[in-house]
Amino acid sequence: ALLGSAAAHTWPERTTRLAPNGTMVGNPGFERSHHPRGSLDENKQVWLLPPNGGAKVFLSDAKITREDQRTLTDSSYSKDFPMLNVAPGDFVAIQYTENGHVTRSESMPNQPRPVNRGTVYVYGTTENDLSNSNLIDIHLKWTADGTGGNKQGKLLATRNYDDGQCHEAMSAAGDPVGISKYRFQNFNSGDGGLSCQTDFQIPTDIAVGKTLTVIWVWDWPVMSEAGVAVTPASYNANSSTSGKPYVVLPELYTGVVDYKIVDPCDDSLGSVRGPTCKAANGKFVVQFAKQPNIAVAAIKSHMMNPFLVQVPQAGFAVSEATADLTDIPLGALVGVKDPKLPLDNSILAANANGGDSANKPPPQPSPSPSPAAPPPPASSKAASPTPASSKAGSSPKPSSAPSASPRPADDDDVLTVTVTVPETTIFITSTRTP
Numbered sequence: 027a028l029l030g031s032a033a034a035h036t037w038p039e040r041t042t043r044l045a046p047n048g049t050m051v052g053n054p055g056f057e058r059s060h061h062p063r064g065s066l067d068e069n070k071q072v073w074l075l076p077p078n079g080g081a082k083v084f085l086s087d088a089k090i091t092r093e094d095q096r097t098l099t100d101s102s103y104s105k106d107f108p109m110l111n112v113a114p115g116d117f118v119a120i121q122y123t124e125n126g127h128v129t130r131s132e133s134m135p136n137q138p139r140p141v142n143r144g145t146v147y148v149y150g151t152t153e154n155d156l157s158n159s160n161l162i163d164i165h166l167k168w169t170a171d172g173t174g175g176n177k178q179g180k181l182l183a184t185r186n187y188d189d190g191q192c193h194e195a196m197s198a199a200g201d202p203v204g205i206s207k208y209r210f211q212n213f214n215s216g217d218g219g220l221s222c223q224t225d226f227q228i229p230t231d232i233a234v235g236k237t238l239t240v241i242w243v244w245d246w247p248v249m250s251e252a253g254v255a256v257t258p259a260s261y262n263a264n265s266s267t268s269g270k271p272y273v274v275l276p277e278l279y280t281g282v283v284d285y286k287i288v289d290p291c292d293d294s295l296g297s298v299r300g301p302t303c304k305a306a307n308g309k310f311v312v313q314f315a316k317q318p319n320i321a322v323a324a325i326k327s328h329m330m331n332p333f334l335v336q337v338p339q340a341g342f343a344v345s346e347a348t349a350d351l352t353d354i355p356l357g358a359l360v361g362v363k364d365p366k367l368p369l370d371n372s373i374l375a376a377n378a379n380g381g382d383s384a385n386k387p388p389p390q391p392s393p394s395p396s397p398a399a400p401p402p403p404a405s406s407k408a409a410s411p412t413p414a415s416s417k418a419g420s421s422p423k424p425s426s427a428p429s430a431s432p433r434p435a436d437d438d439d440v441l442t443v444t445v446t447v448p449e450t451t452i453f454i455t456s457t458r459t460p
């Protein structure tokens with residue numbers, strides 16, 4: 027049932043601006059050539075790579091998006107499904123339905139997936155025509171600094187597909203893993219289910235009048251074993267001889283969402299203007315407040331940390347993807363080969379609410395990011411900001427490592443972020459008060 031039909035897959039369904047306090051504001055925008063849920067046509071809603079499932083190889087000319095998302099035309103958006111207006115530096119949420127890929131993963135032990143339910147990569151470009159854009163020229167090639175691959179775009183964010191709180195309404199298939207029930211109790215949006223989100227920041231230096239094309243890539247492989255933290259960030263993770271867990275079957279889904287970049291003080295933005303609209307005094311205070319309505323609340327860690335999954339493409343001195351264990355929802359499953367179902371409450375609570383990284387400064391990428399560059403010398407690894415012992419890469423966590431500490435779902439931290447805006451650069455510092 028999990029893999030049966032288009033309705034059981036995932037694509038970006040809508041996108042919304044986020045006020046600086048983490049509340050979704052204004053009417054949503056949609057993806058390029060949106061097809062509403064329920065209008066079932068697999069080829070029009072989802073784009074699976076490699077095609078047909080079961081194929082192990084990405085063809086060099088396989089396009090990164092489905093056919094009706096390759097070009098941006100007058101009919102790509104409509105009155106009912108418009109493109110979203112945003113300002114430079116705005117935060118936005120892309121929402122999608124998990125369809126069991128979060129809540130029932132452990133019920134398919136013969137298809138072990140990464141604990142984070144795969145990694146979402148957010149790529150941005152102002153080249154809006156994707157008709158000649160091949161998956162392998164963009165995914166794992168474009169870098170955060172824009173120097174990767176054909177240099178036509180950037181990696182804007184990496185996310186855990188599981189945002190820590192999303193869940194589908196309890197289905198006829200029941201809740202063998204226990205996640206739906208736990209999240210229904212702790213993250214109840216009122217209608218029995220809660221969409222997942224990928225929140226990220228529109229580049230601060232993008233020119234008003236441009237259209238930003240965002241390519242959302244969910245990299246969700248079947249791994250050689252259960253308990254692997256995150257998707258490896260390479261195409262070379264295909265070896266049973268390396269002794270490490272490896273990708274048995276690659277599986278990716280992609281979608282395209284465009285954003286019209288408007289003046290930060292534009293009326294179309296409504297009462298919440300863009301962050302640089304207040305640049306007159308050089309300061310704009312961002313405060314994440316706990317939202318009474320979880321259905322319109324952003325994920326705090328997403329607003330604090332662009333790269334929750336640390337990949338070489340974002341400039342981190344790592345050879346494969348890794349993540350802070352405390353950033354991975356359900357992180358207590360990392361290294362666990364055969365979890366007992368339903369999952370224990372301590373596992374369900376581990377790093378719920380989008381992970382823990384909102385409570386500490388985000389790790390800084392190393393100064394010279396380039397995945398094409400030779401591996402960094404050992405000394406630069408030592409300078410890596412987070413001690414290796416707290417990381418959870420492709421290798422399972424040793425059983426002696428401390429498990430991720432549960433984080434109460436109802437904590438009401440206030441996180442104050444001060445954004446200083448001299449022309450095109452935004453510096454963010456954060457302090458946390460109880």
Ligand SMILES: *[C@@H]1O[C@H](CO)[C@@H](O)[C@H](O)[C@H]1NC(C)=O
Nearest residue numbers: 082083084261262264265276
């Ligand atoms: C992965 O390994 C299999 C078996 O050796 C091989 O057929 C396949 O081409 C490899 N896939 C990639 C993406 O390298």
Ligand SMILES: *[C@@H]1O[C@H](CO)[C@@H](O)[C@H](O)[C@H]1NC(C)=O
Nearest residue numbers: 045047049298315316317318
């Ligand atoms: C967050 O900001 C929005 C827009 O200014 C406002 O409508 C909302 O009430 C605020 N929410 C909280 C919880 O402070």
